[in-house]
Amino acid sequence: MDSLISLADGFVQALSWQNLLFAFLGCLLGTLVGVLPGIGPVAGVALLIPLSFNLDPAASIIMLAAIFYGSQYGGTITSVLLNTPGEASSAVTVIDGYQMTKMGRAGVALTIAAIGSFIGGTLATVALVALAEPLSSFGLAIGPPEFFALVLLGLSLLVALAGKSMVKALISGALGLLIAMVGIDPVVGATRFTFGQVDLIDGVAFVAVIVGIFGLSEVMSYQGVEMTPGTGRKIHRLMPTRTDARRSAPAIARGTGIGFFTGVIPGMTASVSSLLSYGAERKFSKHRRELGQGAIEGVAGPETANNAHANASMIPLFTLGIPASPTIAVLMGAFLQHGLTPGPQLFVEESQLAWTIIASLFIGNVILLILNVPLVRVWVQVLKIPYPLLSALILCFMVIGAYSINFSTFDILIMTAFGLVGLLFRHFEIPMAPLVLTMVLGPLMERSLRESLLLAQGSAEIFVTRPITTVLLILAALILLSPLFRFKKPASLNEDVEV
Numbered sequence: 001m002d003s004l005i006s007l008a009d010g011f012v013q014a015l016s017w018q019n020l021l022f023a024f025l026g027c028l029l030g031t032l033v034g035v036l037p038g039i040g041p042v043a044g045v046a047l048l049i050p051l052s053f054n055l056d057p058a059a060s061i062i063m064l065a066a067i068f069y070g071s072q073y074g075g076t077i078t079s080v081l082l083n084t085p086g087e088a089s090s091a092v093t094v095i096d097g098y099q100m101t102k103m104g105r106a107g108v109a110l111t112i113a114a115i116g117s118f119i120g121g122t123l124a125t126v127a128l129v130a131l132a133e134p135l136s137s138f139g140l141a142i143g144p145p146e147f148f149a150l151v152l153l154g155l156s157l158l159v160a161l162a163g164k165s166m167v168k169a170l171i172s173g174a175l176g177l178l179i180a181m182v183g184i185d186p187v188v189g190a191t192r193f194t195f196g197q198v199d200l201i202d203g204v205a206f207v208a209v210i211v212g213i214f215g216l217s218e219v220m221s222y223q224g225v226e227m228t229p230g231t232g233r234k235i236h237r238l239m240p241t242r243t244d245a246r247r248s249a250p251a252i253a254r255g256t257g258i259g260f261f262t263g264v265i266p267g268m269t270a271s272v273s274s275l276l277s278y279g280a281e282r283k284f285s286k287h288r289r290e291l292g293q294g295a296i297e298g299v300a301g302p303e304t305a306n307n308a309h310a311n312a313s314m315i316p317l318f319t320l321g322i323p324a325s326p327t328i329a330v331l332m333g334a335f336l337q338h339g340l341t342p343g344p345q346l347f348v349e350e351s352q353l354a355w356t357i358i359a360s361l362f363i364g365n366v367i368l369l370i371l372n373v374p375l376v377r378v379w380v381q382v383l384k385i386p387y388p389l390l391s392a393l394i395l396c397f398m399v400i401g402a403y404s405i406n407f408s409t410f411d412i413l414i415m416t417a418f419g420l421v422g423l424l425f426r427h428f429e430i431p432m433a434p435l436v437l438t439m440v441l442g443p444l445m446e447r448s449l450r451e452s453l454l455l456a457q458g459s460a461e462i463f464v465t466r467p468i469t470t471v472l473l474i475l476a477a478l479i480l481l482s483p484l485f486r487f488k489k490p491a492s493l494n495e496d497v498e499v
Helices: 002-014 017-035 040-048 057-082 093-102 106-141 144-161 166-180 206-221 242-263 270-284 297-312 314-320 326-337 351-382 387-406 409-427 433-455 467-485
Strands: none
Touching (some): 002 017, 002 351, 017 040, 017 057, 017 351, 040 057, 040 326, 040 387, 057 106, 057 297, 093 106, 093 297, 106 242, 106 314, 144 166, 144 433, 206 387, 206 409, 242 270, 270 297, 297 314, 297 351, 314 326, 326 433, 387 409
């Protein structure tokens, strides 16, 4: 009951004209980020963090969160109309979405995607409201050892799921931890790894690193996308028929469940949710034989799943202070830039702000539903902007954003350096997600580790004498050691051995 009262108070604040304006701007910019192939929600959110420094914290977080979940729908537009996914999470939508476009049903596909996204995102936010207080109470009950083990488990899951090679994921995560250690020691207050450079006393600018490794490297490596014949197709009917609605309902229900459960697991991306949803449709849909030929279930399920995933991934951030994805890590960086620490303490120290942001998630989903379908034709025209001009504008925003962090050209150099690092990561297929999350969580994990050792007077026994800590550490170890248990079968069991 207390949650509903707090949520009602949050709606009062979220419905103020300032917060409504920034929710609208976030949804608009998020859709644009999703429509334009190559930018991505991580870089999109990171680019606008510096521009939000002078805003009220609630308005700033509302706008940045709206960019995140708004980008999930934007990627659908190019998937359906142009056979080109704007986001990785919309890649599977191409299969049936573009077939529907060729059948003259693009408007129906986009409307069903919007409705599914609204339902999935709204139900995931309802779950956030329901779980906020119990999970926050659990978070307040755990001490530094449990928090250290919990963060370590989350990072282990991320490393295990980040890419094809766990070794490469560990390299990325280790680099993030090294970057996080630059600056002032969180316990004793001494400077470390600054090498006499005054600009590094406050640490390496998080936004400059993110903009460089995701945004700048993308601009430098992007080859452009050719328009497909689908661009010229007219959009006629927008509203689905009763048959469309009846066929879509089970897919939307399955997509919501899949997106929610994968969203709360650290390391799972929205693209995993949409892929699992499409797989579920191939197995459970009554019309599974039509999948790949323009079946509406192939659009409704994945698009519902990726938006449910986006909103569900807010649950670990708000209740435990653990980001479940790179974009959520960037959003957590925005919290920290405003002097706010996501997690259970947020509901104690900044309760009104937390519930205002949660209420804005409901409002943002309504805005996206109203905003996107009528503006489909406008978004298609945006894609006709020449890429050299578009990349130049994006580059200008990156430089301005990096400079405005501390009004220092040093941060522009940091951005450039990590743009080159991002290029190397792309070339060698090293995942970037572990670097982002360890950079954000590194200081928190180190602080909880040091506090745990201080409580135990330097003894590591504290991690094995507390049951919750022990269980979490064992799970993390098993996840990290899992590659060692993957044995290949002997050749004689698989195939004939040549003599």
